[in-house]
Amino acid sequence: MGYKDVEALWNESCDSEVLSLCQNLVRINTTNPPGNEEAAVRCLVDYLKDTNVESRIISHGKDRASVVFRLKGAGNKDALLFNGHVDTVPAGNVKWVHDPFAGEIADGKIWGRGASDMKGGIAAMAVAMACIARSGIKLAGDLILAATAGEEIDSLGAMAVADRASEMGPVQAIVIGEPSYNEVFIAEKGALWLEVCTFGKTAHGSMPELGNNAITMMLPVISAIEEMEIPFEVHPYLGGFTKSINTISGGVKVNVVPDLCAIQVDMRTVPGQQHQAIVARVEEILRTFQRQRPGFSAALKVVNDRPPVATSPDDPAVKLFSGAVARVTGKMPKLQGVAYYTDATALVPAFKCPMVICGPGAPGAAHQPDEWVEIGKLSEAGRIYVQAALNFLAEGGLAS
Ligand SMILES: [Zn+2]
Numbered sequence: 307m308g309y310k311d312v313e314a315l316w317n318e319s320c321d322s323e324v325l326s327l328c329q330n331l332v333r334i335n336t337t338n339p340p341g342n343e344e345a346a347v348r349c350l351v352d353y354l355k356d357t358n359v360e361s362r363i364i365s366h367g368k369d370r371a372s373v374v375f376r377l378k379g380a381g382n383k384d385a386l387l388f389n390g391h392v393d394t395v396p397a398g399n400v401k402w403v404h405d406p407f408a409g410e411i412a413d414g415k416i417w418g419r420g421a422s423d424m425k426g427g428i429a430a431m432a433v434a435m436a437c438i439a440r441s442g443i444k445l446a447g448d449l450i451l452a453a454t455a456g457e458e459i460d461s462l463g464a465m466a467v468a469d470r471a472s473e474m475g476p477v478q479a480i481v482i483g484e485p486s487y488n489e490v491f492i493a494e495k496g497a498l499w500l501e502v503c504t505f506g507k508t509a510h511g512s513m514p515e516l517g518n519n520a521i522t523m524m525l526p527v528i529s530a531i532e533e534m535e536i537p538f539e540v541h542p543y544l545g546g547f548t549k550s551i552n553t554i555s556g557g558v559k560v561n562v563v564p565d566l567c568a569i570q571v572d573m574r575t576v577p578g579q580q581h582q583a584i585v586a587r588v589e590e591i592l593r594t595f596q597r598q599r600p601g602f603s604a605a606l607k608v609v610n611d612r613p614p615v616a617t618s619p620d621d622p623a624v625k626l627f628s629g630a631v632a633r634v635t636g637k638m639p640k641l642q643g644v645a646y647y648t649d650a651t652a653l654v655p656a657f658k659c660p661m662v663i664c665g666p667g668a669p670g671a672a673h674q675p676d677e678w679v680e681i682g683k684l685s686e687a688g689r690i691y692v693q694a695a696l697n698f699l700a701e702g703g704l705a706s
Pocket residue numbers: 391423424457484485
C-alpha cells in the first residue's frame with residue numbers, strides 16, 4: 307500500500323485530536339451577531355502551529371477574523387481549497403438539555419451550538435491538514451483551508467477570501483464542510499432578497515383624503531409580485547425557483563394615515579436565472595405604477611444577492627471527491643442539492659472552479675436546539691478530507 311491511502315495516515319491520535327478540537331471550538335462562543343470569530347481562529351492557529359502549515363489571519367475589525375492556512379505542495383497541480391465558517395447562529399430561547407457552549411460528550415455525540423454547523427467540519431478539515439503535514443508527504447499542489455467569519459449573516463469572511471483570489475493562485479476545486487452527514491451535495495440555490503418601500507403622506511386618520519396611504523399603495527405591488535411569472539428551468543438537484551413575501555411593515559398608529567410601508571421578498575433561484583433580470587422586472591412593475599397611478603412613489607432595494615452554484619455530476623472534481631468518500635465509507639455517495647446557500651456563493655465566482663459540499667454534521671441538527679455531531683462521523687469526515695487531498699493533489703493522480 308502506497309502513501310496515497312488514507313489508512314496509512316489517519317491514526318488514533320487523529321481521532322482524539324478531531325474530537326478535542328471540535329469540543330474546543332464549540333466552547334468558544336461565536337454566535338453571530340456579533341461573531342467573535344477571532345478567538346476560534348486563534349484556536350485553529352494554535353492547533354496547527356507545530357506543523358509546517360502557513361497561516362494568514364484576515365482581520366475584520368474588533369474580535370472578528372478569518373484565517374487562510376496553506377500547506378505548500380511541490381508540483382504543478384492547482385490548489386485544493388477546504389472551506390468552513392467558524393461563526394454560528396444564536397443558541398435561541400429554548401432551554402437546551404446540553405449546555406450549548408460546553409462541548410459535552412454523550413451518546414457518541416458532541417453536543418453544542420455549531421457542532422454540526424459547522425465546527426465539526428472545520429475541526430475535521432484542520433486535523434486532516436495536520437495529518438498530511440506531519441506525514442511529510444509532498445503533495446503536487448497546495449492544500450488550503452479557509453476558516454471564515456460571518457457566514458451566517460453576510461459571508462464577510464468568504465467575501466474577503468474571494469477578494470484575495472488572484473493572489474491566492476489557481477484552485478482546482480472547493481470543498482465546503484457544511485453539514486451533509488458525509489454525503490455529497492453539488493448544487494445550491496441562489497438567494498435574492500428584495501425590499502420594496504412605498505412612500506405616502508401622513509394625515510389625521512379622520513381625514514384620510516388629506517394624506518396618501520402608503521399601505522394601500524403597497525397592495526397592487528404585492529399582487530403584482532405574487533403574480534409575476536419568473537422563467538426558470540427545473541434543475542435536477544435543486545428543483546424550481548421559489549418566491550415568498552415574508553415581511554410587511556407600515557403605519558405607526560390607528561389614527562394616522564401611514565406614510566411608509568415596506569415588504570421583503572425572499573426569492574431562491576436556480577442555475578440559468580439572472581438576478582439582474584429579476585430585479586429589472588420588479589423595477590419595471592414599480593415604474594408602471596408610477597406612470598399609471600398619481601401619487602405613487604416606491605423604491606426597490608436588493609438586500610441579499612447570492613448566485614446559484616452548481617457543479618456538474620460529470621465534473622472530474624465530483625468523481626475525485628466521491629471516490630474519496632467511497633474509499634472511506636465503502637459506498638458511493640448519493641449526489642444531492644440544497645436549497646440554502648453557503649460560502650460557495652462567494653468563493654465559486656471568485657475562484658471559477660467546481661465545488662462540493664461534504665461535512666460530518668447532520669443537516670437536520672443545524673440551527674436546532676441541542677445541536678450535535680456524531681463522533682464517528684467526525685473521524686469519518688477527517689479521513690474523507692485526507693483521502694480527497696490525496697486524490698486531488700498526489701503526484702500521478704488518483705490513488706489506485
Ligand atoms: Zn453553516
